[in-house]
Amino acid sequence: MPVRVVLENTPTPSHVSAVTPRRRSFQSCTLLCAGQAFSGTQNVSSLQKDEAWRVNVRLQGCDLEHGYLCGTMEALNVPMADTPVVTFWEGEIVDARNYTFFTGKWEAAPEDDIRHWTKFPSFSPLLSQVEVDGGKSMDLSNYPYIFMRWKEQYFVNVGTDCGLTIAGFYYVCFSCSDGSISGFYYDPNSSPFQKLELKATNDGRSGFSFSSYELQ
Template structure:
């Protein structure tokens, strides 16, 4: 039922909803084990009609800094009205797009259509998953010279059914295929709170 699907989407993408999980940063072969950051995300704004959302992301236990790192990001929802599967910016080619979208199992059933016509024939409004791009805009609580980069962006797959999120970070100058895995957190659950930041 389309109505139920929309209700589920809005329930998980409400302003104030938090998600918790990890970002896995693969290391070079023969070096130390992969680095895994704890990550908290809070939705700060969402407009489904305009295919837009934004929020804050907090990365904990990042080796290059003593404190947590909070960034503000803005997102594009792939809806074939406001945004398509092809990024067209941030140094991403169509080949980059397809390689990253293909890493999501839920993308496999529509990959042929995306390769054929950009996915314009797919009924994304009633698809079980939403595809997005999240682009970090600025650091909130640390200096830009903290040793981390926000030059890239995340390819994101969001489950309408349970609110889980998978993402892959793309930046040609960073470690490829850093994997983001998040699940919705219950408000008030200890250890999973992310401070409210006001952005002007």
């Protein structure tokens, strides 16, 4: 949810066709589940200032089978806001079955995708195949990192005139080993490569799981 800073093709669709061969779901990741909380910072630096906001994220729903998750994001020290700013977001899990590394929307061309994904060191072994077809032919089920896109949908507790923008989205990398998350915000009209860094917390879990329809 960065401050909008205005700076002076046809993308390949990210959603995989229904005829794509079925692949296994991701390996079990106990820290990628409904109710899990994360805490960290988002760097919103621009040419005019260097600033980092404290950020809390909680997963409200996770369906690995269909490549979907959702949650809330809370920014705590936003200068123009009197209270923490909370947004609701929905995510796409890049699994080569439901979604590929090519976004295909939100003003992101394949070149933008490659430019952002390559900022994650864990993406390097995948680059050559992704450049060919977005990674459609890959089996990522046992890869130790899970790549995602998070798209904020609406502000929960403030109006749209709060001085922030949710027009863009986050490229996200999740580590299955320790639950750490890194991400980069993309919006052609905002400062580039605003970095999100989060770590899993032991905060009490609350949420729901789509795969089992279990309330927690």
